Amino acid sequence: MSVTHDIRMIPANVTLRLATLADALDIAEMSRDYIEAGLGWSWTRTRVARNIASPNTVTLVANDHERMIAFGIMYCGDEHAHLNLLAVRPAYRRAGIGAHLVEWLEATALTAGIATIRLELRAGNEAARSFYRRMGFAEIARVPHYYGGVETAVRMSKDVRRAPAGTPVDWKRFLR
Numbered sequence: 001m002s003v004t005h006d007i008r009m010i011p012a013n014v015t016l017r018l019a020t021l022a023d024a025l026d027i028a029e030m031s032r033d034y035i036e037a038g039l040g041w042s043w044t045r046t047r048v049a050r051n052i053a054s055p056n057t058v059t060l061v062a063n064d065h066e067r068m069i070a071f072g073i074m075y076c077g078d079e080h081a082h083l084n085l086l087a088v089r090p091a092y093r094r095a096g097i098g099a100h101l102v103e104w105l106e107a108t109a110l111t112a113g114i115a116t117i118r119l120e121l122r123a124g125n126e127a128a129r130s131f132y133r134r135m136g137f138a139e140i141a142r143v144p145h146y147y148g149g150v151e152t153a154v155r156m157s158k159d160v161r162r163a164p165a166g167t168p169v170d171w172k173r174f175l176r
Contacts, residue, residue, distance in 0.1 A: 011064075011095055016104060019059035019071065024049040026068045027061070027085075034087040039148045043085060048073070051084070058108050062088075062097050072101040074109070074117070081109040083119040102135050106160045115161050120146060120153040132156050 019027065024045045031043040051057045051073050062070035070088040074081050083105065088098045109117055121128045123142060133139075137156040146153035 013064050014062055014097060016060060016062050019052050019061045021049050021052055023061055024052060027071045030087045031085055035085055058105060060101055060104060062101060070097050070101055072105050074105045076112055076114055080116040080118055081114045083117055099135060110160050116157055116159055118157045120155050123152040123154045129154060
């Protein structure tokens, strides 16, 4: 029995690659503007650079030509992975880019022998909650005061071993 997965297409002008230390400031600024707005800035350039350099963290970026338009940071532990951050610039949302990043990170976790990916997001961010549910994540807990002591988080989890029906994984599609 072969593992199957529905790989989403992304626009032809968009490429994915692993982040380099030179990307740290762009990622930090996107985190500040699109994820941490109103909470204070905790994912600074230094923190992002530390994650990029870590052998236990995968940091993926999507570019439209030379402009960074999305990124994801995922920590890989022994038994599960944690999707620390994921952001897509507003002009590029709903084009399949965020889904493609998540699928790439899921494939990375699966290849590393990790079965589960977890994440937290703001409880009031309905668009993100809906996105992750569509990606197969399930809400498993609410964590009061998670964000700066003022905002509740929703914790979500996904077993990446349970691929949905579709076509077999074409790993080359992740590499363009």
